[in-house]
Amino acid sequence: MPIFTSRRTSVSGLRIHDRHHDIPGLPIVLVHGLAVSHRYLMPTAVALAGRGHPVLVPDLPGFGRSDKPGRAFDVDEHAYHLATWLDIRGIDRACLAGHSFGAEVVARLAVRRPDLTAALVLASPTADPTARSRTGLFRRFLVDMLVEGPVQAPMIAWDVAVARPWRVLATVGHSVRNALEDDLPHLPVRPLVLGGALDPIAPLRWRASVARATGGVAVTIPGAAHNVLTTSGRRAAHVISTHLTRRERVERQPCKRATPPGSSSSASC
Numbered sequence: 001m002p003i004f005t006s007r008r009t010s011v012s013g014l015r016i017h018d019r020h021h022d023i024p025g026l027p028i029v030l031v032h033g034l035a036v037s038h039r040y041l042m043p044t045a046v047a048l049a050g051r052g053h054p055v056l057v058p059d060l061p062g063f064g065r066s067d068k069p070g071r072a073f074d075v076d077e078h079a080y081h082l083a084t085w086l087d088i089r090g091i092d093r094a095c096l097a098g099h100s101f102g103a104e105v106v107a108r109l110a111v112r113r114p115d116l117t118a119a120l121v122l123a124s125p126t127a128d129p130t131a132r133s134r135t136g137l138f139r140r141f142l143v144d145m146l147v148e149g150p151v152q153a154p155m156i157a158w159d160v161a162v163a164r165p166w167r168v169l170a171t172v173g174h175s176v177r178n179a180l181e182d183d184l185p186h187l188p189v190r191p192l193v194l195g196g197a198l199d200p201i202a203p204l205r206w207r208a209s210v211a212r213a214t215g216g217v218a219v220t221i222p223g224a225a226h227n228v229l230t231t232s233g234r235r236a237a238h239v240i241s242t243h244l245t246r247r248e249r250v251e252r253q254p255c256k257r258a259t260p261p262g263s264s265s266s267a268s269c
Contacts, residue, residue: 002049004042004057006065011085017065018058018085021049026118026244027091030057030229031082033100033126034171036159037064040152041099043233044240051241056094058085060105062171063163072170075178079108086116095244097121099229100202101175107183107191114188119247121240122216123194124226125180128206132176134169143200147225184213191216192243194236196224217243 005022008015019038028048030041038045038057045055059066060078073081082105086094095118098106103125110117131140145153160168193211195202197220204220211218219239224232 002046004045004049004055008065009085009088011061011081011088014061014067014069014081016058016061016067016081016085018056019045020056021045021054023049023052023054025052025054027054027056027094028240028244029082029086029091029094029096029106030055031096031098031102031106032057032060032063033102034175035163035168036156037162039064039155039159040227040230043231044229044236045233047233047237048240051237053241053244056089056091058082060102062167064159068164068167072167072174074174075104075108078105079112082106083109083113083116092116093118095119095121095240097123097240098125099123100126100226101171104175104178104180107180107187110188111183111186117188119244120187120189120191120216121194121243122191122210123229123236124196124199124202125193125207125210126202127175127178127180128202129179129181130206131201132179134172134176137172137176137201140201144226147198147200148227149231152227152230180210181213184210187214190214192240193218194228194239195220196226196228196232197222198225199228201226 002021004019008017037059041057045057049055062068096106103122193207193216195207208218221232221235229236
């Protein structure tokens with residue numbers, strides 16, 4: 001079993017907690033959603049580490065074991081703090097993998113800091129424009145609870161209590177005011193768009209449109225719902241690891257590397 005260690009890093013006056021497994025290689029940074037913490041991402045983190053990847057799983061400000069500012073940060077602020085945390089930790093390039101609201105954060109970070117972005121994973125990205133409201137997301141969350149594994153409920157309830165319900169509700173507001181599709185044309189790399197077949201929050205139709213808009217690859221895991229990185233850690237890790245392996249092969253063949261999103265021609269030798 002790979003060993004993960006906790007630490008805290010001072011970022012703009014806030015202590016940011018993370019769990020990390022440090023070995024040589026391209027770091028994979030797993031970023032959680034709006035009501036939870038690093039804990040529900042650990043099944044995928046452990047599986048990735050078992051495949052020989054260095055993995056870092058931070059708690060965003062206000063969540064998990066990180067410090068709790070007096071207000072809920074929006075997507076821009078979370079992206080800024082995450083980028084600053086990476087700079088302080090001396091990570092100059094990483095695979096940024098965000099789940100749900102975390103996908104919004106890593107997409108914004110990738111646009112603002114392409115230098116940090118070696119690869120990008122948008123897992124169960126929010127928010128589908130057809131339900132981009134507090135009521136719409138809440139209804140889909142209730143449907144998701146019917147298809148998620150019940151063992152998750154105590155962990156989610158604990159993380160919400162730690163973050164405080166007011167912060168979760170305020171972050172939902174930030175999410176529904178953020179249009180992920182505005183960032184998609186400006187992503188510096190083609191993302192892996194990952195999700196579960198049963199996910200009602202980020203359904204297949206929406207994930208497919210994200211992949212089309214970015215020239216990315218959409219992969220669906222059968223039998224999984226929104227929290228695919230919790231319930232299908234091994235399968236999710238396999239998909240992410242395979243994506244990184246293919247990226248490395250492309251980088252070794254500069255004459256055949258993929259055309260960046262928005263470009264009209266491939267790179268020449």
